[in-house]
Amino acid sequence: MIRELAEKAKACLPALAQGDRDQALLRMARLLEERWEEVKEANEKDLEAAQEAGLPKPKRDRLRLDEKARRDLVEGLRQIALLPDPLFRIEGLVKRPNGLKVGRMRVPLGLIGFVYESRPGATVEAVSVALKAGNAMLLRGGKEAFLSNQALVGLWKRALKEAGLPKEAVSLVPTTDREAVLEMCRLELLDLLIPRGGEELIRLVQKEARVPVLAHAKGVNHLYVDERADLGMALELALNGKTQRPAVCNALEAVLVHEKVAPAFLPRLEEVMRKQGVELRACPRALALLEEAVPASEEEWDREYLDLILRVKVVKGLEEALDHIARFGSRHTEAICTQDPQTAWRFLEGVDASLVLWNASTRFNDGFQLGLGAEIGISTTKLHAYGPMGVLELTTLKWVALGEGQVRT
């Protein structure tokens, strides 16, 4: 069944690439306005079932499609439709000594599998980015959002049809069990598989996949406060990173402080964090400088709390900070606070992460914040796309050569 959906989607690729995909996005925006009742009804059934099943309130909130969610989705679709069409432009066409003109043409990746949990808004956002780039999409959403996802995919099929495109280009897998995930992992028809959700789901897909996967499992993100940091700025960065939205992947999980500034910095950090209800877990040296912190256990230095908990560690300097990040970081987002450009550049060059920041909050690791205009997820895989994946990251470059009969001699 999944294979059949995939084969049909794959057969749409030539028509998608040559068709008016922006028109499909604009039609979808219009349908979300005109036929919202259908989506709302399905979403309410999902919410009722979630309540009966005892799903905790934060998860139910993520499931809800309210008026604001609708406005954001519609606005997002119209913005993506306005982005330039990435397909079939040729980059770097050069003339070789034999007269052959060679360059690289941007084309869709092909058929993308998308495995995701709860939030049904992703059914609109992810598909819009993939379609913009000319890809077909096979979706496997979470159990809790099944009816909402089904309603939204129904609108996608209608939007595609209204734009003169094959409706099989976007499909929802009709089952939400673990077997469906495993089947997608082994579906060699997929050119790319993007899992989005909890660490457990991502690890499962990364382990089982026989097709290329782009994803991040977690964001264990550090802020290194250098001896030459502006401590007021460092406090703001720590506070923003930890508390502005603690449950997201680019939130801050640990602060590393240079030993020379630790006595001045840590009490101030404790004060602002206490006001926000943040619990500090500290290394022995930091503990001595803090009043209410608890010891951090050896096992938790690579943990992603996604909560109001912050680790604190005193380090001897840049080298120890780099070593710590290399050992415990997750290649997601790493930041330094310093007024010393030399130290900053050593950090920027030396840290292996999808975004490395100097004097800015880790919260900027996001496709919109970095100017991509849209995002389907963040990758910590180093191949193809390292960081937020937007429209261009869902395309590839094939070589083209324009000749007049050239042969090799």
Added chain:
Amino acid sequence: MIRELAEKAKACLPALAQGDRDQALLRMARLLEERWEEVKEANEKDLEAAQEAGLPKPKRDRLRLDEKARRDLVEGLRQIALLPDPLFRIEGLVKRPNGLKVGRMRVPLGLIGFVYESRPGATVEAVSVALKAGNAMLLRGGKEAFLSNQALVGLWKRALKEAGLPKEAVSLVPTTDREAVLEMCRLELLDLLIPRGGEELIRLVQKEARVPVLAHAKGVNHLYVDERADLGMALELALNGKTQRPAVCNALEAVLVHEKVAPAFLPRLEEVMRKQGVELRACPRALALLEEAVPASEEEWDREYLDLILRVKVVKGLEEALDHIARFGSRHTEAICTQDPQTAWRFLEGVDASLVLWNASTRFNDGFQLGLGAEIGISTTKLHAYGPMGVLELTTLKWVALGEGQVRT
């Protein structure tokens, strides 16, 4: 043992990225001149063993490192050393509305595993491309070339040391059995695994790998001769594609001919191919126009002969050619011969292959021919690198952000 080598190589990455890698390449070139006797001696032992083991002559020829091979390797090293250093340049640094400057910095992929068969020259060429891009290399060469590879890796370690770089950055796995390949497939320390060799090896690695793989399994490459082709040119392209070097991956394996020109073209094709000793295997319609061709069986339309055999098929036109290529091609190299630009562009856009050519020989799918300056292999994986992989294809782009205390609001 393999894991230990990988851990040591991985630890070299910061020193490699910041060190004088060009110096290591130049030292290697010098060592190949000064200490060639060591390599030659090892190579002769490999050749003796190969003869005793009854290895066929073409395979023994590939194993041999003669004077010409040495000159080519030395020349290649010096050319790669002259290429610009790709690392730490920042692409597209833009200022966001909040003043944050964001861009993408080119950095090494990390630790690359390279699994290859017979030809020992690859031990120099592949390592030089990887090192240029700041990567460490873990090599698993073929049994037949083991002593040659060991001698060459010995020189690499010496070259690295003379350039002030850690010699653990390049290592040869001391076993050449299948188990070593499987162990590398599961070695999550590898940022990339590149297999190069026969179809069986590639399929094994693609099936077993738990790490990102870039490779091509085979090159089932077509030339479509359109109704508006210059038939003289088409003959030259077919001849060059099939006979200039039949045993390589970018050689031509099949010709698709438009039915309107088949009666004029096929007898001429048969004549030139006969002179080169090429056997033609044909579809029923083509058979009727050829004198000595044999029928092509249904099972062989996706076969890579790597030999003086050419398939011939008559098609109704462009659409049938596109369908045939989509079904039987291997996404490696596909060419059209036509004087009609509209048909040519439909082919260039519509064919999914790492190189699509218009009026040029398939033999141009090669890093040197396309202007990369070097090549470690050709990828038909669409992610990250589609086509020849040179120095840039062995790097990645991470995001960097330069701020003055920016936080998200």
